[in-house]
Amino acid sequence: MQQDGLILELQNGNQRAFERIYELYSESTYGIIFSIVNDEKVAEEILQDVFMKIWDNASTYDSDKGRFFTWILNIARNASIDKLRSKDFKNKRQNLPSDNFVDILETRTNYAAATDAIGIKKFIGALEPICKKLIDLLFFKGFTQKETAEELKMPLGSVKTKNRACIKSLRKLVLE
Structure with a gap:
């Protein structure tokens, strides 16, 4: 079944179409979620939430507004950032041993790994340096615009x- 037909079947509530979409997109979706939250259990939890949102909101997808995979990634990114900003997540992170923060610091400074997770490294690499920094902070690290302004002193x-x-x-x- 072609992707357009699969999406249409999903929008009509076909469970087999949903299962197939999960097979096709769950691994790459997990990759972007993990690159944002850097925690396997939390990433798995968010992945399930994302696919529930895909099932519940399939009718809102409009191919005229963008690709299906981009729609899924936006749901995943937003869910991941929401989780990072949640009080529950922040409270769980308060009393972690210092070993955990070495990894977090590496992740917060390495946009290359995050961009590889969804395959757009070559496109971001072609942008000017300020764009690379902005996209990394806003989209891959979940900074708010205000936090980005403070970080970049702009x-x-x-x-x-x-x-x-x-x-x-x-x-x-x-x-292009």
Whole structure:
């Protein structure tokens, strides 16, 4: 079954189509989730939540607005960032041994591994350095625009404007 037919079947509530979509996309979706939360159990939990959201919200997918995989990745990214920002997650992280933070620090400074998780490293690599930093902080590390402005020592308005321009450049590279 072609992808369009599979998506249509999913939107019609076909459980087999959902199972097939899970088979096709769960591994790469888990990769992006894990690159954000850096915790296997939490990533597995989020993955299940993401696929429940896909099932529940399949009717909202519109192929005119973007690719299906991009839609899934946005759901996964948003769910991961929501989890990172949740009080429950922050409270669990408060009393961790210092060994855990070595990995977190490496992850927070290494966008290359995060971009490899979804296969867009070559596209991001073609962007100017400020765009690489902005995309890494905002999309892969889950920083807010305000946190990004503080991290890069830029005015908040400049971060917003530059981010729009960078995403436009990235979109152009990906769609060419």
